[in-house]
Amino acid sequence: MEQFDVVVIGAGAAGMFCAAQAGQGGCRVLLLDNGKKAGRKILMSGGGRCNFTNMYAEPAAYISNNPHFCKSALARYTQWDFIELVSRYGIAYHEKTLGQLFCDESAQQIVDLLLKECELGQVTLRLRSEVLGVEKTEDGFLLTVNGEKVSARSLVVAAGGLSMPGLGATPFGYKLAEQFGLKVLPTRAALVPFTLHKPLLDHLQTLSGVSVPAVVTAENGVTFKENILFTHRGLSGPAILQLSSYWQPGEYVSVNLLPGVDLEAFINAERVAHPNQSVKNTLAQKLPKRLVECLQTLGQLPDVTLKQLNVPQQVELIDTLQQWRVQPNGTEGYRTAEVTLGGVDTRELSSKTMAANQVPGLYFIGEVVDVTGWLGGYNFQWAWSSAWACAQALVYENR
Known part of the structure; x- marks a missing residue:
């Protein structure tokens, strides 16, 4: 049976960034996704040019039943931090309107950046991987993936919401939250x-x-x-x-x-x-x-x-x-919605680490959480910020 420090479920924006940051911090990370390609929603975003953040990202641009929850993560990893990363990779970008930043060329550049960051963190990426079961153990979690057993001290759920089911969206993240007793707020299509x-x-x-x-x-x-x-x-x-x-x-x-x-x-x-x-x-x-x-x-x-x-x-x-x-x-509806409103109740999570308060080692990040941004790069910024906050906690926990 394979053993990892961290398993991240979902190779989208939040999942890839979290896996990369945790891996670069010294964690042995396994990143799983049910699709045949990482970052599928990223590739579709911004008309194929990825509106990767917004210069005016701030808590007021986010909807949540707990509006204060997003403040800590957004303050600790800001739009300027991600812009600096994009610049470091030599990706040319431009402002379209209202602070929206797009790649000059292609959204593939952002996916490539995230894959390279995962590579630097020696992250093990496995696509076409279906998580069939998750159990809590004394030491962490036991997952059944494509019929094989995998163990990890920490589990990060970055499975996204219900928007764009054609790109593989499922209610997996919500069901997993409920399995472990976390409250999930009603969901509906947004930015639609x-x-x-x-x-x-x-x-x-x-x-x-x-x-x-x-x-x-x-x-x-x-x-x-x-x-x-x-x-x-x-x-x-x-x-x-x-x-x-x-x-x-x-x-x-x-x-x-x-x-x-x-x-x-x-x-x-x-x-x-x-x-x-x-x-x-x-x-x-x-x-x-x-x-x-x-x-x-x-x-x-x-x-x-x-x-x-x-x-x-x-x-x-x-x-x-x-x-x-x-x-x-x-x-x-979800078929054309850009994001999902609602999700895992933030009152069940730490705003500093994204960890479930009552389940040690379990984390939720990105769209699966009840934090929804405005149109224009805000949801990507939430993905980066929540992933970064989670990764810092993982590195500390697995030292």
Whole structure:
């Protein structure tokens, strides 16, 4: 039977980074993954360029039932630490928007970095490895992997969440937590597009591919200012993905299609200059013509000229465009979600080490934990930070 100091389950961002750091600290580490390739989700991220962190990563950008939990790890291994590592490997990167950092070339560069770091730590990586059972022993843990027994003093669960099941996501990490008596909070898809009810969807489908800058607001008051994208299923784009983490089924979403525009002043000025111009053509100066036509078809914009537009109609028009209320009928679910909300209850874990309070030697890191970041590299930063905090504890424990 093989013996290791540490077994890490899940060769994604958090698992690979933790294994590498623990290995470089002197631990004998086995890294397991059920897929045929390490870092599958990394390769898919950021349109294949991996949005590996965000320059503005801070605790306020994370959702958790225990909002203070992420503070320690994020403070101890920051975005600047990972940026320094990326620079050390000579990986060129650029800022896209709002502090989002992407590789100039390919997400494969980040996977290669992590694999090289694992190599430096003499980590044993085994792919296509299914963990069939885990038992607690006096000395640590006994795992059954592809029918073979493996023992370890410490076990790290970095099995990810339920998002993107096509890349091998399973509820393994949650089930393992429950096996050892840890509470798992309800999970749901996050950073995910909205689907819409008919007949609204039938009308908006004609806008598939149209993108506009907007401010979107959830019923709890949370607001994001970025683009929204009309799709053949409903609404997507950065602002919608962000808001999906705060939206609850049945709630409405408020969309300001013309943020920063004094619409009343604009319409009044146009009325003076072009009284016979249609409302549709006037608004097409500020919004895509297809969107204006669609809203008119829906009966949400009057089909009149500016001089015919009366005061109540103008008030309603401004309200429609700057507080457009849409009620999604749901989301596209885990299939297209970037992350999973909920997971292992952080009150069961040490915020300093990621260790389970009641189960010595058991750790949970990354997406499997109830910490979910905003869109834009925040979830990768949580992976790096939680992995690093865990690795420091492993090195200390296995000295």
